[in-house]
Amino acid sequence: MKALILAVQFMTRLPLPAVAANEKDFAQAIRWFPMAGIFIGLCVAGAAWAGQRHDPWTGALAALLVWVAITGALHLDGLGDIADAAGAAHGDRERLSAVLADPHIGSFGVTAIGLQLIAKLILLRLAMGTIPLAALAVVPVAARIGPLFWTLTLPPLHRGMGTSFGAGANWPACLAWFLVLxxxxxxxxxALLFALPAMAIWNLWLRRKIGGISGDGHGAGIELVETATLALLVLAA
Structure with missing residues (x-):
């Protein structure tokens, strides 16, 4: 139960009681990241439903605002950091590590975040009335299986929050969530199954360009898998 609460606390801004936890609890929390996605998905779908009662654009904007608010823009921050690092490092691993450690955001990061928000808004508008809201609610769940898969298949880039959570990843939990998806x-x-090749593509990109997985890699991957899966849902509809 502690691991589930920690997963929801880390992945969302939902008000939950503080719990006393040890390293084992933190490690096991990664197994419940997709469950946190269920709460996110339900809130996003609920906002879309309420907003589209006025018009589709209102539904799309309401869903996007709730999507960003409930996650605290955590994953967007990771996307911006990865974009800055990849854009500025030019293959230099030392430079890449330095940029990832820099708390400031650069032009590559701003551009990536802006394009991500625009893409999600347009895709959500196209989704209004064309895909079931229940399928929309599953998108955040599918994307949060990614951290389990990436932790198990990529070397850690450095020690940090990502490695603390990653210690609890295992194949039985990962495969169980694949079956749920x-x-x-x-x-x-x-079309929801497109999340799986999207995870694999992100894995390959990180391995070739970054060299491993970190908290920023997880966050960026979640954002990109969400957008890719949402795009396929729209296309399939």
């Missing part, structure tokens, strides 16, 4: 895709839309 498969069941949800069978019920709502097979």
């Amino acid at each position: 498969d069941a949800l895709a069978w019920w709502w839309s097979p």
Whole structure:
């Protein structure tokens, strides 16, 4: 139970009681990241439903605002950091590490975050009335299986929050969530399964360009898998 609460606390800004936790609890929390995605997805779908009762653009904007607010822009921050590092490092691993450690954001990061928000807004507008809101709610769940997969298949880039959580990742938990996603895709839309190749593509990109996984890599990957899966849902509709 502690691990689940920690996962939701880390992944969302939902008001939850503080819990006393040790390293083992933190490590096991990664197994519950997709469950945190369920709460995020339900809030996003609820905002979309309420907003589209006025018009589709209101529904899309409401969903996007809730998506950013409930996650505290945590994953957008990771996307910006990875974009800055990849854009400024030019293959120099020392320079890459220095940029990732820099708390300031540069032009590459601003551009990546801006494009991500625009892409999500347009895709959410296209999704209004064309895909089931339940399928929309599954998108954050699918993307948060990614940290389990990336932790198990990529070397850690450095020690940090990502490695603290990553210590609890294992293949049984990862495969169990893959099966859950498969069941949800069978019920709502097979396009949800595109999250799996999207995770694999991000894995390959990180391995070649960054050299491993970090908290920023997890955050950026979650954002990009969400957008890719949402795009396929729209196209399939």
